Amino acid sequence: MAGLKGILFDKDGTLLDFDATWAPATHAVLEELSAGQTKLFEAMAAACGLNLNTMQFLPGSPIIAGDTADYAPVWADLLACPFDTDFEMRINALYRSASLLSLKGYDDVAPAIATLAKAGYQIGMATNDAESTARAHLRALGVEEQFSFVAGYDSGYGAKPAPGMVLAFADFLGVKPEQIALIGDSTHDMDAARAAGAHAIGIARTPAARDALNGHTDITVTDLQGLIDEVTNRVW
Template identity: 45%
Template sequence: MGQRLSGILFDKDGTLIDFDRTWGPAAHAVMTTLADGDRARFDDLVRVSHYVEAERRFLPTSPLLAGASSVYGPLWAAALGRPAGPVLYAEMDRLFREAALRSLHPIGAPAVLAANLRAAGYTLGIATNDAEASARAQADRLGLSPHLGFVAGYDTGHGAKPGPGMVLAFAEHVGVAPGRIALVGDTTADTGAARSAGAVAIVVLSGPMGTDARDAMRPHADHLIDSIHDLPALLAAIDG
């Protein structure tokens, strides 16, 4: 009997990479650049981002935790006194892509895990509300790209999570029904995308809220694990 699951689709931030250690410093750098020496504008960016400047981290209520730049972009546009729209969002995406590569911090050894999963017969992909160019740059830096058959960002054309578009596109890429796909992520945007597509929702507790998210995420998850490195044992149990 073949594997019940054929494809594993990973969220990126909080799942493959450490959210606060990567995006905390990156956000500070981007806000500093965009504020251009105007402390009041910088403080407004901090406020609307629910960002703790002294600790270089986001509060669990931050719109940046799971939202694309098109989602929190209007908040930043208002703080900066600039027009909201694609021009600003493209600038934000570029600045974040460059800054996050400087502070990129993986969770464990995702490339080793990916190599093992691919050797076991799974098709792998990334579905993120980050921009696709940023996701691909980070995947290259982490050594993940050779193991990925699919990378989608909010701007790829499949829509953003929690919509089902990325998951359905990945299922089509793999050539199986969505029920044979698992989406692994740390937020309700991930579980919402999985559930709305008819895929398996696997929650990892490696996001910004850590194990404190266990009770909150349990109702949204088909399976719940501490990190991606617990995935092989879970997949063995699922497929068994």
């Protein structure tokens, strides 16, 4: 345990209920972008893998693990406008506002973060969301002050599955990557951890996450208490 210094969390699907937060937010964003054009709205929803009947994302949706540049260019094409910095910033701003209205964090987030911080671990976040949105979400969950490091896809370290965020967290703490554990629900998270030389801990809160993570993790837990148990009992 003494060898582990930093715990780096993914956000969506790890700390936040993904579908409960992002399906309503995406619906609101697409309503704004499509401006009442039903067929355009439906085409944009289909392009990002949002099932409008179930309000869930289909497996393989670029929104699940990707960043804005992975899903917004096709919206720009459908709107017949360029995918440029202005459009990207508009999408991020719309999502920030909409997701704060539908934000649903898991019940174990605040107590688990407090327990880990009290135990002396440095807490960070590595998300393919925008950094400003990530900070707004942490603030809304009441845990922002316990995160010494927050990186989004636009923070200058690259996006997952590249290792930049993990390496930046290790540099920030002044420790080796193998003293970092990345906690996430997708293969992007696990690949980023492995590429950096950090511990890859999967959190399978849903059957879909369990299936996606199968064979890709060093350790798999089902909730944050499971993470605390692993951190406490394992020799790192």
